[in-house]
Amino acid sequence: MDDRVLVIDAPGQVSVRTEPPDAPTAGTFRAETIYSGLSAGTELSFLKGTNPFLDSGWDAELGLFRPGEGDGYPVRKLGYMEVAIVRESRAPAVAAGTTVAMTYGHRSGYRVDPFVDRVVPLPDDLDPLLGIYVAHMGPICANGLLHAAAELHGTDVRSLSDGVLGRRVAVTGAGVVGLLTALFARYHGAEEVVLVDSTPQRQAAAGALGFEVLDPGGEPAETLKSRWRHASRDRGADVVFQCRGNAENLALALRLLRPQGAVIDLAFYAGGAADLRLGEEFHHNGLAIRCAQIGRVPRGTMHLWDRERLSAETIRLLRAEAKGMREHVITDLVPIELAPALLTDLAHHRRHVLQAVFTFDR
Numbered sequence: 001m002d003d004r005v006l007v008i009d010a011p012g013q014v015s016v017r018t019e020p021p022d023a024p025t026a027g028t029f030r031a032e033t034i035y036s037g038l039s040a041g042t043e044l045s046f047l048k049g050t051n052p053f054l055d056s057g058w059d060a061e062l063g064l065f066r067p068g069e070g071d072g073y074p075v076r077k078l079g080y081m082e083v084a085i086v087r088e089s090r091a092p093a094v095a096a097g098t099t100v101a102m103t104y105g106h107r108s109g110y111r112v113d114p115f116v117d118r119v120v121p122l123p124d125d126l127d128p129l130l131g132i133y134v135a136h137m138g139p140i141c142a143n144g145l146l147h148a149a150a151e152l153h154g155t156d157v158r159s160l161s162d163g164v165l166g167r168r169v170a171v172t173g174a175g176v177v178g179l180l181t182a183l184f185a186r187y188h189g190a191e192e193v194v195l196v197d198s199t200p201q202r203q204a205a206a207g208a209l210g211f212e213v214l215d216p217g218g219e220p221a222e223t224l225k226s227r228w229r230h231a232s233r234d235r236g237a238d239v240v241f242q243c244r245g246n247a248e249n250l251a252l253a254l255r256l257l258r259p260q261g262a263v264i265d266l267a268f269y270a271g272g273a274a275d276l277r278l279g280e281e282f283h284h285n286g287l288a289i290r291c292a293q294i295g296r297v298p299r300g301t302m303h304l305w306d307r308e309r310l311s312a313e314t315i316r317l318l319r320a321e322a323k324g325m326r327e328h329v330i331t332d333l334v335p336i337e338l339a340p341a342l343l344t345d346l347a348h349h350r351r352h353v354l355q356a357v358f359t360f361d362r
Contacts, residue, residue, distance in 0.1 A: 001021070002018040002019060002020055002021065003018065003019055003020070003021050003107055003108045003109040003110075004016050004017070004018055004107065004108045004336055004337075004360070005017050005018070005019060005076060005105075005106070005107040005108075006078055006079070006105070006106035006107070006336065006339050006340070006358070007074050007075065007076050007078070008046045008047055008073065008074060008075040008078060009073060009074045010073050010074070011047070011048065011049035011073075012047065012048075012049075012344075012347070014047060014339070014340040014343050014344065015340055016336060016337055016339065016340060021109050021111075022110075022111035023088070023111070024088045024089065024090045024091075024111060025090065025111075026090055027090060027091055027092075027113065027114070027115070028090055028091055028111055028112055028113045028114075029086050029087070029088060029089035029090060029091045029094050029096070029111075029112050029114075030086075030087045030088045030089075030109060030110070030111055030112070031082075031084035031085070031086060031087070031100065031102060031104070031109065031110045031111075031112050032084055032085050032087050032108065032109050032360075033082055033083070033084045033107065033108050033109065033110070033360045034083045034084060034085060034099075034128060034359075034360065035081075035082070035083040035128065035129055035131070035132055035357050035358070035359060035360075036079055036081060036082045036083075036105075036106045036107075036132070036336070036357065036358045036360070037079070037081030037082075037132035037133070037137065037355060037356070037357050037358075038079065038081075038106075038339075038342075038343075038353070038355070038356040038357065038358065039079060039080065039081065039137065039176075040175075040346055040353065040356070041175070041245055041268055041270070042268055042270075043078055043079060043343065044343065044346060044347055045268070045270035046075045046078065047343055047344075047347050048270075048347060050270040050271055051270060052065055052070075052270075053070055053071060054070045054071065054072055054073070054075075055067065055068070055070040055072075056068070056069060056070050057069030057070055057071075076105070077104070077105040078105050078106050079105045079106040080103040080105070080135070080136045080137070081101075081103070081132040081133065081135070081136060081137055082101065082102045082103060082104055082105070082106075082110075082132070082135070083099065083100070083101055083102075083122070083128050083129070083131040083132055084099070084100055084102060084110070085097065085098070085099055085100075086098040086099075086100060091112075091114050093114060094112075094114055094119060094121075098121055099121070099122045099128055099131065100119050100120060100121055100122060101119075101120040101122055101131045101132070101134035101135040101311070102117060102118065102119060102120070102135055103117075103118060103135050103136050104117065106336065106339065106358055108336065108360045118135060118307070120134050120135050120308075120311050122134060122315075123315065125319070126315060126318060126319060126322075127318075127322055127326065129326070129330060129357065130318045130322060130325055130326070130330075132357060133180065133314055133318060134311050134314050134315060134318070135311060136294065137176065137177070137180065138180060138310070138311065138313075138314025138315075138317070138318070139294055139307050139310035139311055139313075139314060140177065140266060140293065140294045141177060141180040141181040141184055141266065141314075142160060142184060142310040142313045142314055142317075143292050143293070143294055143297060143310055144181050144184075144241050144264045144266045144292045145160040145163055145164060145181070145184050145185065145188065146160060146163070146292070146297055146298060146301065146305055146310070147163070147264050147290050147292035147298055148163030148164060148239045148241075148262070148264050148292075149161075149162035149163030149164075150163070150298035150300075150301060151163065151239070151262045151264075151288075151290065154300065155298070155299075155300030155301050157298070157301050157304065157305065158304070159188070160184065160188050160313060161188035161189050163239060164184075164185045164188050164189060164190040164239065165188060165189035165190070166189060166190070166191050167190055167191060167238035167239060168190070168191055168192045168224075168228045168237050168238050169182075169185045169190045169192065169193045169194070169237060169238065169239055169240075169241070170193075170194050170195075170196065170220075170224060170237040170239075170240045170241070170253070170256045171185070171193065171194070171195045171196070171240070171241045171243060172195075172196045172197075172216075172240060172241070172242050172243060172244060172249045172250075172252055172253045172256070173195075173196075173197055173242065173243035173244025173249055173267065174195045174196075174197035174199070174202035174203065174205065174206045174213065174243075175197075175202060175243065175244060175354065176329065176354065176355050177243040177266050177267075178195060178197070178202075178206075178241070178243035178244065179195075179202075179205060179206060179209065179329055179354075180317075181241045181243055181266065182195055182206070182209075182211055182241075183209065183317060183321050184313075184317055185241070186210075186211075187316075187317055187320060187321070192212075192228075193211055193212075194211070194212045194213070194214060194220075194224060194237075195211050195212070195213050195214070196213070196214045196215070196216055196220045196252065196256070197213065197215075197216070197244070198215055198216050198217065199352070201331075201352050201354060202354065203215070205328045205329060205331075205354055208324070208327070208328040209321075209324050209328055209329075210324075216248075216249075216252055220252070220256065221236070221252070221255035221256050224236060224237060224256055225256075228258070230258055233259070234258055234259055235258060236256055236257050236258035236259075236261065237256045237257055237258060237261065238258060238261060239257075239261060239262060239264060240253040240254075240256050240257050240261070240262075240263045240264070241263075241264050241266060242263050242264070242265045242266065242267050243266045243267055244267055245267040245268045245269045245270060246267075246269070246271075246273075247269070247272075247273035247274065247275045247276040248275070249267065250263070250265065250267070250269075250273060250276055250289070251275075251276060251277060251280075251281075253265075254280075254281045254282050254285075254287055254289075255281050257281070257285065257287055258285075259285040259286055259287075260285070260286045260287070260288075261285075261287060261288070262287070262288040262289070262290050263287065263288070263289045263290065264290050264292050265289055265290060265291050265292060266292055266293070294307065294310075297310075328354075329354055329355050330354075330355045330357060331353050331354040331355055331356070332353045332354075332355070332356040332357065333356075333357050333359055334356055334357070334358055334359065335358070335359055335360075335361065336358045336359065336360055339358050342356060
């Protein structure tokens with residue numbers, strides 16, 4: 001049977017294409033997809049034509065985007081939250097029948113080279129649907145806590161709790177990244193965790209998971225700074241995790257912080273942040289913004305922390321929060337054949353999902 005692949009053909013155009021499957025070669029195996037999670041913010045940026053990789057090439061050595069060298073369309077590798085069954089394995093270390101988490105995009109099958117592709121075996125006691133978070137999305141959020149810990153302890157971070165234990169934590173944005181980050185913070189001992197979001201469906205999900213939720217239109221900075229007092233002229237969140245990709249949310253995150261605090265930024269700003277004002281709280285309170293994306297762990301911690309350990313931390317969290325995640329975070333199971341319609345509806349704001357997961361019938 002041919003593989004089905006979700007492809008963005010051009011701005012506003014998305015389809016499911018078919019292509020012949022690649023047979024395993026020596027040292028590789030075939031992965032047959034069970035679930036593939038949608039990362040709506042990132043993937044819609046390709047559909048809308050705003051993703052920087054479309055127009056600029058990324059020079060990983062220099063850490064620079066080069067205008068005019070982008071990959072353009074069609075976009076064939078879309079998504080990074082796959083769960084699959086290993087079939088026809090010719091890789092000695094990966095047995096056929098193993099359930100794995102990977103990051104190869106929305107497609108029904110894929111030939112995997114374990115020396116090139118990241119493969120995370122899933123334990124038998126973990127719901128495979130929750131496995132969509134193990135290879136990439138969960139580690140992104142865990143890496144946020146790791147960066148918060150590094151702000152306090154430098155290179156000597158022994159636990160994700162080092163940045164949140166006993167602290168007052170705010171999370172701006174209650175999408176999947178915000179909810180996972182809030183769950184991590186609570187699991188690792190934060191004294192209080194408050195989410196701030198304006199979307200009713202996200203507010204409801206956060207409340208159902210047991211979190212206090214504030215609306216950004218109700219002056220949450222005044223609310224939290226009135227309550228969270230550390231000393232005279234020292235009020236606000238110990239740390240803020242910024243998890244929604246717009247300048248307004250980043251500005252709000254800065255307003256929530258206590259003086260000399262740090263925003264740990266997990267958001268993707270597809271449209272930039274042209275309206276960000278750095279002459280107000282950022283300047284007068286001596287604040288910091290720390291990008292904590294999954295490309296790297298904090299400098300100097302690599303001897304203790306890597307993506308494999310962050311995946312292991314994700315599995316621990318998912319075991320503890322499985323029921324709530326299934327009931328309140330994963331909102332839509334969508335056959336891959338209906339994925340183009342879903343993405344188009346989301347791009348035109350005709351539908352809202354928290355976490356959509358594409359399914360693959362054989």
